[in-house]
Amino acid sequence: MTNEIRKEVIWIWLSGMGRPVNKILAFLLEEYGSVEAIWQADSKSKLSDRILKNPELAEKILDKKEREVAFYTYEKSKKDGGRITYLEKDDYPDLLKHIYAPPLVLYYYGTLPYYKSPDMPLLAVVGSRKCTTYGNSMVYKICAQLAYCGVGIVSGLAKGIDARAHEGAIAGDGYTVGVLGGGADVIYPFENIHLYYKVREFGCVMSEYPPGTEPLRSHFPARNRIIAGMSQGTFVCEATKSSGTMITVDRALEENRQIYALPGNADSELSEGTNNLIKRCAVCVTGYQDILQDMGYEPRRRPPAESLMKLQGLEGNVKKVAEAIAAGAYTADEIQKKSGIPSASVQIALTILEVKGIIRRNHQGGFCII
Secondary structure: OHHHHHHHHHHHHHHHHOOOOOHHHHHHHHHHHHHHHHHHOHHHOOOOOOHHHHHHHHHHHHHHHHHHHHHHHHHHHHHHHOOEEEEOOOOOOOOOHHHHOOOOEEEEEEHHHHHHOOOOOEEEHHHHHHHHHHHHHHHHHHHHHHHHHHOOEEEEEEEEEHHHHHHHHHHHOOOOEEOOOOOOOOOOOOHHHHHHHHHHHHHHHEOOOOOOOOOOOHHHHHHHHHHHHHHOEEOOOOOOOOHHHHHHHHHHHOHHHHHHEEOOOOOOOOHHHHHHHHHOOEOOOOOHHHHHHHOOOOOOOOOHHHHOOOOOOOOOHHHHHHHHHHHOOHHHHHHHHHHOOOOOHHHHHHHHHOOOOOOEEEEOOOOOOO
16 A cells, blocks of 8 residues: 555545544544554554543544445545545645635545646635526626636536536636535436536536435535635625525635625515625625636636637537527528528527527527627
8 A cells, every 4th residue: 555545544534533523633633643643543552541531532543444444435436537635635725724624535536726726716606506597697607707717616516506607617618616515426416417527527526525425415514615615705696595505605704705796686586695795795796807806816818708708618509509699690590501400409409598598589589699
């Protein structure tokens, strides 16, 4: 076993010591000085008097099965290209190290921000699973533009705003992180399977939960602290006043991170949360420049025109139809002739583009890029 593998196994073993794991780790380091020394305390004679006074913890340290589970978890985490980082490792997300309760271990697929660009700013993006067409369109556009400028987009790979944030980052040829409430190898929701693999390709999918862990409801508040904790700020796109999104906002505020919010209709329930945040503490965001300016980040490149940006990340017939509309095709017949694909496929592509908030239909029945 190499020294690095040994370290990874030790950190996995430590992460299973119980709750609150960070306080337990601090106590053990106080007793032994290093994680390696804790691992070597494998007999009763090597346990300190303070640990012996905690029978449950002492039993955990001495239990050989716990060590075997750590080895098994390590082996399972490496399946299909999986990787591990831990609290003392250089590639562990820097801001996340300094939150109140950072995860000891992160299991991930893809490329960590450290390897993409150590200085890359990260922005958490959260919002409603039942977003409006307005929210759908705005989060996609703003995330695509920010990603093109070099800002990494962090979200939870859920339905609605999360999915559109990741899609926008990919369309902007940028970097994105999906933080899961189950194991990094467990795709949830399953309808996002295509997006899950895209996020792995353009960034990484990560979790503090061991491989195979189901995405239980109780895991998501803890997941949210990672999304907020590894990011310089949190952008809230659409949310009711009492939604789960506000848990992420609370975590961000606790860590003294900036909050950004997309304003919405005063009579829309999905805008109550964001509009109230703007009244209280959030920077009002009507375009990507608002976030860049507040971050004090000067990008090396600026995004192309919005209409062209929206075409990035599209594939197949959907891309052909969007390009035909951008080139001046107006009606369904014109789009069919310009794209060269069957009418039925044009109709399907038009529906997808409308749902994504990329095109709209006017009163005359024509189509245009929003």
